[in-house]
Amino acid sequence: MSKKVLVLADVRRQKLRNVTLEMIGAATRIADGGEVGVVILGKDIKALADGLGNYGVDVSYVVDSAELEHYNPSAYRKAFMEAVRDFEPSAILMAHSAVGRDFGPVMAARLGAGQVSDIVDIEGEGDDLRFVRPIYAGKAFTKVRIKQGTTIVTVRPNNLTPAEAGVGKAGTVKELAVSFEQPDLATMVREIVEKANTGVDLTEAKVIVSGGRGVKDASGFEPLKELADLLGAAVGASRGACDAGYCDYSLQIGQTGKVVTPDLYIACGISGAIQHLAGMSSSKVIVAINKDPEAPIFQVADYGIVGDLFEVVPMLTSEFKNVLADR
Structure with a gap:
């Protein structure tokens, strides 16, 4: 049975990280002929949606706002929910990064969804998909299946096969206008000061x-x-x-x-x-x-x-x- 799977793009310094393509590849498999959507949140990130259709993405949601330049759970939740309401996904994928580890549980609580964290593989097909995740410091693995409702999954980078270009879909880009009022945001991140790091992530x-x-x-x-x-x-x-x-x-x-x-x-x-x-x-x-x-x-x-x-x-x-x- 085909599904609708929504991916939260992992963005750093106005660039899509490789794990985003890995999640798109996984989303295509989970969707099983259904639709794949991607949500891109940040500031000055509209161009990142260009060409995602060629990787198999049916619709890309873009929320470009100064309030999203840095991760803020309240701002992310409001923006992401706009895409969720429009797309109505049965599964949501996020990177198992600092953002995903925090935001995944936020959305799981908001949607009443089942969550599987830090997956490294997907087994099975169709409605019998099982998400593989390590436990006990990698000494053992569990295989988890969510039987009903929305599933939220965080994906460990560098484990799943990334989507490849050449699918040929046109893809639709939807720019969502989201206003952030003071009552919506308990805190605001104005600046992040990072140590200089020119090496490989x-x-x-x-x-x-x-x-x-x-x-x-x-x-x-x-x-x-x-x-x-x-x-x-x-x-x-x-x-x-x-x-x-x-x-x-x-x-x-x-x-x-x-x-x-x-x-x-x-x-x-x-x-x-x-x-x-x-x-x-x-x-x-x-x-x-x-x-x-x-x-x-x-x-x-x-x-x-x-x-x-x-x-x-x-x-x-x-x-x-x-x-x-x-x-």
Whole structure:
């Protein structure tokens, strides 16, 4: 039975993040021949709706307002509900990001909907769809099915197959005029001051080079950064490295940091505490570099190198340079 599935686009700095295409691909599968809609909220984001029909989107809702420049649950709820009333979805997809983790429950409560958080896969077909999500720090998986009513799902980035261009749909763009009065907004975010970060976004990176306490100090991240730059990778860190002051907490990967699922994860000087494994054990290929042959990280690694990272990482960088130079 075909359905109507609505996707909340994940927007950062006036750009659609890759997880949006992953959600559109999932929405197409869930809709099973039905309609797929996308909601784009923000400021100066009208152009983002162009061409989404070619990815299989039937209708794109755009709410362009200064009040939506930064995430505000009250403003998002009012704007998103306008699209929900018009589209009447049976399922809603959001990214399992800082926004989705907060806004998903907000909308579930508002709509009286069932919610499934942090899914990494979808199994089954038609009305027998099951959403797969990790539990116990990734040691086990549950398969959840919502039997009736609206379903709200948050999707972990880098796990589902993204929609591809070439569908050929024209797609409809609807600009929604939403007014935000003071009683609607309990709080207002006027400005967000971010630390400068020109590197690859950790949560969407295909390759991550990560360091732990084994880097010894802040300068120990330099060879890791050199390797990451060569591979077009993001640099991450364990909580131990962050707590020691070797790097900023924005790089932290783990149970209390970011959860990542890259194609390649290179762990340098990371012992492999369960809290760190919870954030990266779903990576497709894991390479561990550690002087301790008994380090727990080797239990989840696909490839293990027992050695000093300050010797091994420069050797890897040199070899990668040679391989890339031959291409």
